[in-house]
Structures are given as C-alpha cells and as structure tokens.
Amino acid sequence: AQSVTQLDSHVSVSEGTPVLLRCNYSSSYSPSLFWYVQHPNKGLQLLLKYTSAATLVKGINGFEAEFKKSETSFHLTKPSAHMSDAAEYFCVVTQVASGNTGKLIFGQGTTLQVKP
C-alpha cells in the first residue's frame, strides 16, 4: 500500500528566508512523487515531479525537492520565500507499475504562510 505523510500542517516563514516542507512516503513499488500547490480557491498546479531519474528535482518558481530512498523522504525546499508562495502544498505519490496508473495518493497538505 502507498501513503504519504506531510510532517507539518502549517509552516510560517518570513519573506526572503528559506522554505522547508517535509514529506515522507511509503510505497511497495518504485514510486513517482510529486509536489502540487493550491492557491486559495484555485485548482492544483504541479510544482515538480520525481520519476526515478535524478534524485534532486528542480521545479517551477525556484522550488526543488530531493528524493532520499534511505529516509523515504521527498522534502520540498526553496532558498528564499516570496509573498506569492503563500498557499497549500501537497506531497503526492503514485506507483510506477503496469495497470496502476490511475490513482494519486495525497498527503494532508501543508499551509505555507509568508510574513512580510
């Protein structure tokens, strides 16, 4: 079975300081991992994805994430927060296996607050 745990429900940072949103996953098979962002009253936007290529993945808007198999983690980072980064962030897993390409498993989400 697959699951995702986002370790913080709420993270608050000051503008210009680093962002760290933590995610641990569980998967019986080789996972594909994603981070999505949801701004208020909007749909989900794909930030970045890991699909067994490079373990350090770069995404949009300066975000990146590192896949660490030994720690079963996929933490999202950004060197310098911007006010526009304030949103809900979801860590997502799906398994790379034939016949199982339909379902994304979402973490509970982390609300990122950016203070001026």
Next chain:
Amino acid sequence: EAGVTQSPTHLIKTRGQQATLRCSPISGHTSVYWYQQALGLGLQFLLWYDEGEERNRGNFPPRFSGRQFPNYSSELNVNALELEDSALYLCAERGPGYNEQFFGPGTRLTVL
C-alpha cells in the same frame, strides 16, 4: 492551449437532489480523473476514466458515478446528495510523463 476546464464553477443543491459536474480535458487526451476535496478529509481519488471506460474507483458509495463521452469529456453524477458531499470536486487529465496529472479549477458543490 487551454488546460482542463470544469463546469459549473459553483453548484448549490439541497439534500436528496442530484448533481452533475462536467470536465473537458485538452483535446485528444483520453484519461480523466475525478477527486473530491472535502474540508477535513483532504483530497481523495474518486474515479478514473480512459477511452470511455471506468478504469478505477475510489472508496465512495455507488451514488457517485460518472461517464466519459466519445470526445473524452466526462461527467460526474452524485445522486441522493448528502450534506457531507459538500466539497471541491477536481478533474484532472494525465500528463505526457504518464504518471503526473494536470488539474482543472474545480467545481465547488454546496449541499444545503
């Protein structure tokens, strides 16, 4: 090129009624996924359609159903609405990388 579109944006129904939500993927994209985002319950997988067939279903009662049309657009129907069906319903299509999905803006369903 426009992304996934959903209609209506908002839908208000009363308990016991039926709701119909619509989704259109980018032209030619055959897979459509439905998710429910309810307050306190997070994002949960509902249904997956591909090539007109239901391929996978989440842990939802049978009153949640849908279909996919020949042009690959999709409908989600919720019968006998209950208060707890109030949620944001998101539709997604499969991206070119095979596993990622791209989401529409959602339909906010409110059941009174």
